[in-house]
Structure formats: structure tokens, C-alpha cells
Amino acid sequence: MQGLAQEVTALRPELLNGDATVGELAWVWAKDFDVLGRFWRHRLWFADGRLAAWGWVHLPHRIPRGDGAVIEVGTANLIWQTHPERAALLGDILDWYDEVARNVDRLLTVQSADVEAQRTVAAHGYAFDAEAGSDDGSWVQFNTRELTDVPDPVLPEGFRFVTANDVPPTDAVRAHRDAWHASRFTEAAFERVRRTWPYRTDLHVLVAARDGTLAATAIIWLDEATQTAEFEPVGTHRDFRRRGLGTALQLHGMQLAKAGGARRMLVACRGAPADPAARNMYYGVGFRPISRDLPQVKVAR
Structure with a gap:
């Protein structure tokens, strides 16, 4: 498949x-x-x-x-x-x-x-x-971005980038659940994710706050055969939103994907005009829509 x-x-x-x-x-x-x-x-x-x-x-x-x-x-x-x-x-x-x-x-x-x-x-x-x-439905749009020019990410003071190599699996799971309220994501599910191609711990990127809280998370799936990478999922801890962490994490992730050989990036997001936050964030880092559900x-x- x-x-x-x-x-x-x-x-x-x-x-x-x-x-x-x-x-x-x-x-x-x-x-x-x-x-x-x-x-x-x-x-x-x-x-x-x-x-x-x-x-x-x-x-x-x-x-x-x-x-x-x-x-x-x-x-x-x-x-x-x-x-x-x-x-x-x-x-x-x-x-x-x-x-x-x-x-x-x-x-x-x-x-x-x-x-x-x-x-x-x-x-x-x-x-x-x-x-x-x-206009307020659950439909999704598909977006793409060429990786020819990716600006450097800027994190607020006190935050830093880490990967899944740097944190225990329990913390990576908690980061996902903090970003996605009521998620049923578990350590057992994460272990299966880790065993599924093309997951890579170095492309599972997160943002850590000064106190160690994982404030944002994203997994990048890199397919070297098509030189394509995809974000899925991307989320920010509900206590750390509207600080630019999602934008910085995406730019950082795209730079990593480009360094790994990707020439373009894909991401899906909710497309309904009634809920434009995610879509606008992706537009802000250069994505453009190519289709919608x-x-x-x-x-x-």
C-alpha cells in the first residue's frame, strides 16, 4: 500500500x-x-x-x-x-x-x-x-511546499529543539496527548509507530520548554525514493499555543527533511474556513493547497 x-x-x-x-x-x-x-x-x-x-x-x-x-x-x-x-x-x-x-x-x-x-x-x-x-465541516485539504528555500526557525527564549532520541518514549507519548486532548495514544501504540517504516527517531522533532515540558511535537515521514517528506501529526501543548512554536518546529523539521534528501514537503490539515488556525500556520511557512477532500x-x- x-x-x-x-x-x-x-x-x-x-x-x-x-x-x-x-x-x-x-x-x-x-x-x-x-x-x-x-x-x-x-x-x-x-x-x-x-x-x-x-x-x-x-x-x-x-x-x-x-x-x-x-x-x-x-x-x-x-x-x-x-x-x-x-x-x-x-x-x-x-x-x-x-x-x-x-x-x-x-x-x-x-x-x-x-x-x-x-x-x-x-x-x-x-x-x-x-x-x-x-464551511465548518471536518474536511481536510492537502498542501505541499518545495524545499528550495527554508528560513531559519526562531524559538522564543527558554525553548529548544529536541528529538525522540533525547526523551523517554513516555514523554513523547505525553507530548502527543498534551497536544491532542482526549487522544488514546499509548506507549504500546508508540512502540508500533517506532517499528513502522519510515519512522525515524531523529525526524520525530519536539520543542522543550525551560522546565522540561515538551511544548510541541511533530513526526516527519521521509521517503527517500520520491524525495518527499510529510508532517503527521503536528501539535502544540494547549498551554503553549500562540507563541510561534508550531511555526518554528515546522521550519526546523523542513530543514531536517531537506538535509535528509527531501525536495518537497507534504502536510494535510483541516480546511474549513470556520477553523483556519492550522491552515494559516501552514500558509505562513510557505505551504499551498493542491487538493481538498x-x-x-x-x-x-
Whole structure:
């Protein structure tokens, strides 16, 4: 699946779907496998001995959240990818999705740049999800930046850059949970992340405050084959926001990625105008959008 992501990244990065990049696949698979693995279904399609498409279905589930509450998901969700030269296989993926999801509502996303996929999902009974895709919806946009010119980062006094090599795994997990309230990220999940290609501890970058608190965190997934790197996730401790730490961390991370051979950087973020903070931060360090999610829904009969 990551190999197909590499091919799409090299050929048509604007067609990368949802969690289908090299870094997103590594992150989502590793951090959620222990909790959500039993609710996942996968299928691969091959052509001439090469992977041409895949589908990954998340079935309805009910799981505890980190703060003691319960997350209950009553819909199915499809992550998918086809090779640009095998776009017609999306129809086969959707037929399989119908079989797997059965009598529940089905969700998926297509990219704004993927006109053929938009026609295919419409022909299979999907419609634009006006709520999820609204100006205050949960849709995501995909951004890119060439790494030809990366300014030097500037941290406020008393803060410094560190990597996952410099801190215990428990502290790296706490940094993530401090940035993402109610996250269920655990040390066991982090250990799986650490074992998943292309994770590197020297590209897991953090900002430490004077008192040792890890105030911001980001993982950089470097794919040397495509000379592409991706941020996922990026977050700042809720007590340290609006101090420029996220901006400095991204510039520092991009310099590290460039030194490691990357020529461009990718990052996804929420794109809804009602919540522009993350998007504006990425724009501020030179990212530009190349596509956005168009959420789709098919109501079960």
C-alpha cells in the first residue's frame, strides 16, 4: 500500500486520497492497530503482477476514549487508492465496499482534483456530504511546499529543539496527548509507530520548554525514493499555543527533511474556513493547497 502511495506521489500527488500517503498509512496503521484492527477490512487489486489499487474499510465500532468517554461510530468509512493509470478499479473497490459494509451508511472521500473519481462515486449512488463538507465541516485539504528555500526557525527564549532520541518514549507519548486532548495514544501504540517504516527517531522533532515540558511535537515521514517528506501529526501543548512554536518546529523539521534528501514537503490539515488556525500556520511557512477532500455519503437502503 505504501509502494502504491509512492507511485501516486511521484506521478499525481493531488490524487492521493485521505489517509493514503506513505506517512499517513504508517501513522494510522501503527497507532490504531491494537484498538481498531478488528474493525478493519482490506483488499488489494493487482494488474500485471503489480499492486494497482487497494481498499481499507473501517467498520462501525464502539471504543473507550482516553478521557473515559466512549466513541461510538455507526457508519462505515472507506480509505482507498488507485494507480492513476488504473482509475477504473475504483468501481471494483466500491462494489467490494458495498459487500463489506452491508446495511450501514457508507462514507468516503474523493479529491477535488480527481474528476474521474467524482463521476465514479456518483454513478455508484454517493452524494456530496453537505454537512461534513461545509464551511465548518471536518474536511481536510492537502498542501505541499518545495524545499528550495527554508528560513531559519526562531524559538522564543527558554525553548529548544529536541528529538525522540533525547526523551523517554513516555514523554513523547505525553507530548502527543498534551497536544491532542482526549487522544488514546499509548506507549504500546508508540512502540508500533517506532517499528513502522519510515519512522525515524531523529525526524520525530519536539520543542522543550525551560522546565522540561515538551511544548510541541511533530513526526516527519521521509521517503527517500520520491524525495518527499510529510508532517503527521503536528501539535502544540494547549498551554503553549500562540507563541510561534508550531511555526518554528515546522521550519526546523523542513530543514531536517531537506538535509535528509527531501525536495518537497507534504502536510494535510483541516480546511474549513470556520477553523483556519492550522491552515494559516501552514500558509505562513510557505505551504499551498493542491487538493481538498470532497466527503461523500451513501445512505443504506
